[in-house]
Amino acid sequence: MERKYMSVQSSLNDTISQGLSFFRPKDTAGNYHKISDYFGENTFDIQTAEEIPDSIREEINEVINSNAQITESQAQIVAKAVTAWALNKGATHFCHWFQPLTGATAEKHDAFLDYDYSTGQPIEELSATQLIQGEPDASSFPNGGARSTFEARGYTAWDLTSPMFLIGSGQSKTLCIPTAFVSYHGEALDIKTPLLRSNSALGEVAKKFLHLTGETDVKRVIATCGAEQEYFLIDKAYYYQRRDLVMTGRTLFGAASTKNQQLDDHYFGAINERVMAFMEELDFELHKLGIPAKTRHNEVAPGQFEIAQIFRDANISADNNHMVMATIENVAKRHDFEALMHEKPFAGINGSGKHLNWSLASDTGINLLNPGKEPHQNYRFLAFTAAVITAVDRHAKLLRASIASHSNDHRLGANEAPPSIISVFTGSTIEKIFKAIKEKSDFAPESQEILDLGAGQLAKLPKDNTDRNRTSPFAFTGNKFEFRACGSDQSIGFPLTILNGAVTSVLEEVNHKLESKINEGTPVDQALLDVCHELLNESWNVIFNGDGYSQEWLEEAERRGLPNLKTTADCLEYLVNKDETSFLTKHGIYRNSELETLYNVHLEAYITKREIEFNTLIGMVNQHVIPAAIQYKEKLTNSILASKSCKVEATVEKELLKELQFSLEGAFEQTRNLKNALSDLHEKNSEEEAARKIAYDLMPVSELIAQNCANLEQIIPDDMWPVPTYFEMLFCI
Incomplete structure (x- = not known):
């Protein structure tokens, strides 16, 4: 049960030295670059990009202000300009970057690679169509039951108002194109579309x-x-x-x-x-x-x-x-x-x-x-x-x-x-x-x-x-x-x-x-x-x-x-x-x-994430906390028996054993209660009822388990406690 402190400390020593390896860039004369020298260098903003002619920029701004549709010819000029810029920066792929209802972001990378069929030679290209619209599989993103799994079609639509940007720190970078994400019928499946509205x-x-x-x-x-x-x-x-x-x-x-x-x-x-x-x-x-x-x-x-x-x-x-x-x-x-x-x-x-x-x-x-x-x-x-x-x-x-x-x-x-x-x-x-x-x-x-x-x-x-x-x-x-x-x-x-x-x-x-x-x-x-x-x-x-x-x-x-x-x-x-x-x-x-x-x-997210928490807690208590408590209980019991055989009082060990046993039984009993409650949560409740039961019945049980585990952590010797403590995580950085 002993934790591997040596590997942890070794990691800390290594990362302290590695963590100081970042240096501000300097120019050829050895002077530090100012923030303004490199600010936005990985961003392509139509409003400031030198690659976009002023006349096209004005046309696009008119499109933005009037909520009109950008023309293919206008999009083609932007596509060529941003492709040249991105390739020059080391980009090999592009993606439509969007915000599904997961609350996170999503991206599917496509190579700039295409074929010139007239010559049969590979070329780098981002077409106007690829810039304006994408078609990711929408079936695996949260949709709240609004569509069936086989209704997979979804569309991403370029957001002209948000700058494109490069991600990636290695040899290959990706151009991210901010987009809205909607269903086949035009319903928002993301966070950005309603925000824009x-x-x-x-x-x-x-x-x-x-x-x-x-x-x-x-x-x-x-x-x-x-x-x-x-x-x-x-x-x-x-x-x-x-x-x-x-x-x-x-x-x-x-x-x-x-x-x-x-x-x-x-x-x-x-x-x-x-x-x-x-x-x-x-x-x-x-x-x-x-x-x-x-x-x-x-x-x-x-x-x-x-x-x-x-x-x-x-x-x-x-x-x-x-x-x-x-x-x-x-x-x-x-x-x-x-x-x-x-x-x-x-x-x-x-x-x-x-x-x-x-x-x-x-x-x-x-x-x-x-x-x-x-x-x-x-x-x-x-x-x-x-x-x-x-x-x-x-x-x-x-x-x-x-x-x-x-x-x-x-x-x-x-x-x-x-x-x-x-x-x-x-x-x-x-x-x-x-x-x-x-x-x-x-x-x-x-x-x-x-x-x-x-x-x-x-x-x-x-x-x-x-x-x-x-x-x-x-x-x-x-x-x-x-x-x-x-x-x-x-x-x-x-x-x-x-x-x-x-x-x-x-x-x-x-x-x-x-x-x-x-x-x-x-x-x-x-x-x-x-x-x-x-x-x-x-x-x-x-x-x-x-x-x-x-x-x-x-x-x-x-x-x-x-x-x-x-x-x-x-x-x-x-x-x-x-x-x-x-x-x-x-x-x-x-x-x-x-x-x-x-x-x-x-x-669904509320219920699912709480269930993940509960099942994780049950697993950690059964696989880590209870075994550690039993191991320490065995040590205490052996000490008590040894003391008794020597006709020596074991008052301290007995008191520790009582405290240990009380919290151990509490952790075990409440964990069992939580597991039983989870097993029939969906059978006996609608989704709305399940959410309320989680909030008002199951969460208090999980908090009781947490308190019993905290009590055990304060009783069990540090070298026997199976997981890092708050002290280690919060102060050893």
């Missing part, structure tokens, strides 16, 4: 909103976002000794270290040398991909880190975040780390989230969530912010469902994450202003002029008029909203889509009201205040600036009537509740059939 819908209503408020030169408005990505690193040697990490992404049991994050000494602490080498190479690879990685630091928990990127177009940012996760995992392996993206890989310490920073920007440089410097900009900001708050209030259940997963259930509501109750943090200044608007009273900020909310001058709002509230799931942070409840392992495309759709729905109503008031002769500023007043009266209950972790808030939220959907099993039904989803179908973001597919896929 929501971006278009929101852009149109936001443009009209700006036109109504006097910004008539605005031609385009886009949703923008930047994702903060949290993750853990552990040594690969330990990772492969933990079957639960390999199979499920998290430890299913483990005793807490005596020191973990109590001293708050890891957060923003000095980054150790081996991790810094990894981070340097990670930044280098991301910058070559044109991904604007900006911030890196130690997070709260030991072994936990974060990387954040600069704001950009929401669709591109969603693609970038998938590449960030993939690059973290790939670079980690080169340093003999394993990167853990699971929301809660270790019990008792902070889990990992993905903070989704979101705003809207116009082609004229307006950020709709920036208070601005002029009174009319302030009125516009207040009305738009109130519209977003109302969107969150009306569609809280779907927003909660958009970040629901078996893994995020471990994190939401814990001490490091927002609660499962969706509320909005505005900060005290904005709250006071909104309260004055709601009550139609004057607002007098300290040391500033009185704000007459009837028709007078509006005081300039400071940009940073809000503190940060880490306990809020949806917080205003100065010039953007931060959706803090997203899970570290999930695609941001789905919550982005729901958020975009929710704001689209409310903003459309705002536009109707504004237009009506302005046509009646009401000044624009007053019309904005009137609409803001109506919105705040409707959605005031969702504004909360206090401690989201407190028991008092749970009670207060219930009094306010805010939903508290604690588990994924509680959330998913709202994906097919037509009263809740009507705004999505009205604006063409989802079809009812697509929502049904989405519901079935998420439900």
